[in-house]
Amino acid sequence: MIPLSRIRSEPEAVAQGARDKGEAAPVDMILALDETARQARTEVEQLRAEQNRISKGKVADPEQIGKLRAMKATIQEKERELNALEQQIEELLLYVPNPAHPGVPVGADETGNQVVRLEGEPRPFSFQPRTHLELGETLGLFDFARAAKISGSRFAILAGWGPRLQRALVSYMLDRARENGYVELATPYLVRREAMTGTANLPKFEDDAFRTDDDLFLIPTAEVPVTNYYREEILSEEQLPLAHVAHTPCFRKEAGAAGKDTRGFIRLHQFDKVELVRFVHPDNSLDELEKLTSHAESVLSGLGLHYRVLLMCTGDMGFAQWKKYDLEAWAPGMERFLEVSSCSVFGDFQARRAGIRFRPASGKLQYVHTLNGSALAVPRTMVALLETWQQEDSTVVVPEVLVPYLGVDHIGLDNVVVNSGIGDNQHPL
């Protein structure tokens, strides 16, 4: 949340920051309401001061009591007006986006993003690499038809080696994060409205989330429960930076993306993700973003995947982000880069909404800065992995770091996992 004081002191910068992101900030409306509210506040406070002065100590004089009684009615009325104004301002403030850091390139859409670096080598192929869908067909990893039967489109069922590969990836990612100093949390997948507001998924993006009858929301990312972990708390300066990792499913309506990636494993209503979250001192949050990004990257390089790092431009970085990198892994079968991670720093934007502060050695309480990044989104990582490490016979070599987790060094036709016994219902081979 952008504090009202900042909107007063630099309204044009805030408005421009919004425009750069392709959004409209209700800055003028806020300023107008604020002007009215300030006048009302002065009036109320003066009346209050008067009231306090008179009623200091016990009041016995009936004349005074009569006067106070009259004042009370006036104050109550004015105060009601003031409260209404303040509430409107608060509500509008929630719709003001976080202006990007000055170092972020201004751009309208993904064409404005900058490739910061390219890492690893695309693996050379002596044959035409297949897509993960073809590989999955051969190896019996996915079952989209039955997923649709049960849950509709954009859901996936993993089968055989599929779920095992997912578990291996998740374990690897979590262990990686722990090595990098992140304390693991296992969180609820349903959260309250306040938590969604804290990370700025609400109020503006309510349509993107699944909501229950009890006004709980299925988390769109572990960012929500983990960032809100320290909600309304005052941390000590020595605790910073705090780093947490969580593996959760993520639920997204993705209403805006209709018609894009409608089939397969790339865009799902539910997918697994390992998320890194950092709570840091405001003085070094930009350095912390580099650190966080490198932690996410270490998973990709560990898996031997070719990837690129993009600095997102203003128009493609989102409502709350201050600066953001995307990590995209190369999928040789599909011949495209897949977004497997977004690493962002939010400044104090989320901390203000969630009330996460710390006590500096001297001076007033300050808001922490928050960061988060996927490390990584599991399905797309799996796609890049399968497509990268496939062999000509459609088997897949398991990257060395995953072998201890998976227990085999390749996924193939010889060791494919099938049902057996009565009522045998084999996956496609």
Place this chain on the structure above:
RNA sequence: GGAGGGAUGCCGGAGCGGUCGAACGGAGCGGUCUUGAAAACCGUCGCGGUGAAAGCCGCCGGGGGUUCGAAUCCCUCUCCCUCCGCCA
């Protein structure tokens, strides 16, 4: 689901209609002492708004009400705890 109890500053914990922004303890900060540290002692110490400052205003879980006056009384919401029931 049923019956009770509770929510106070960074933390613990008093307060139960007026001088309470809140006793007391701990933590923190400043100091005395010490070669240094610990202990002990002294002092300081809630958050936010507004203001150059003095000050003024608000805040005792959220919202509403009673009253000249509410942390204290009433209503309501949220959360936590205890007991019973149900349940993986």
